[in-house]
Amino acid sequence: MSESHLDQNVLASLLDVMGAEYPVLLDTFLIDSEERLRCLHEALTAADAQALRLAAHSFKGSCSNMGAPLLARLCKDLEEDARRERLDDAPGLVEQIEREFAIVRILLKSERQRYR
Template structure:
């Protein structure tokens, strides 16, 4: 697994495209991600729900350059289909990764706040 937490090229590209709306995009991602992490915690014993949440979280994380978070979500989505393993440890890893990248996104948002 890649050790990259945030892809600076993705953030730079988003900043160019979104211009003054870039901080709002980051804020929306953070708010949405907080809800998804909470939903993962709540559904930790429901493999089907975990797969659905992980699928959408994987997409938003990848689109915003959260490389490792997207990879963990992809892994959870794949493993939830088999539902033979305890998925709680993977939910915890996603929770921890979001806790790691959240302040990085908050700092990025503050850099571009008008």
Template sequence: MSDNHLDSAVLAALQDVMEDEYPLLLDTFLADSAERLQGLRQCLQQADSHNLRLAAHSFKGSCSNMGARVLTDLCKQLEQAARLEQLGLAGVLIEQLELEFASVSSLLQEERCRY
């Protein structure tokens, strides 16, 4: 699974550490990420730059921990856009996050099926 979307070395390390709980970690990340994306969209709709920045920062950490490289980078960009109150750019970035999450989600579901 070594591609731009996920760092296979990070996933392998997580699998080693989590052992039997690894599938639960994948499930939790997928569910949590879907909720986080909904929260980002809600902050944008409310033009709440402050909470959008905080939510993007938190999601960035979660994505980084899972080795989701592109998601991490997009969250970093979104965090910066929110800091600068560039809500138009933030909307574009959230759309990109949603598309990238669809790819990551598919890959992680495949990974999940292996266990």
């Protein structure tokens, strides 16, 4: 796997822009991501391709903004499948998204500890 879980250049830019609010940004992303995962699960359970597409699209954007390229790519894959209403692979993709988010969460919590 050539991509890293977090793009340190993006995090450095966010720190530069956000300054003292950077830790709040990290916390907000983590809390918001939990809600986005819940929405993915709800849409998957309901087999609602449109809701799944929208939830994946939204999560993809926030992951991209926060420098989580692998997570963003997985969300993009899910979004594209849902757009085509091909939900056969959706459970596996949601599981991959959850696993990647678990890694990103650990890394961002570690990053957060640097700014207590």
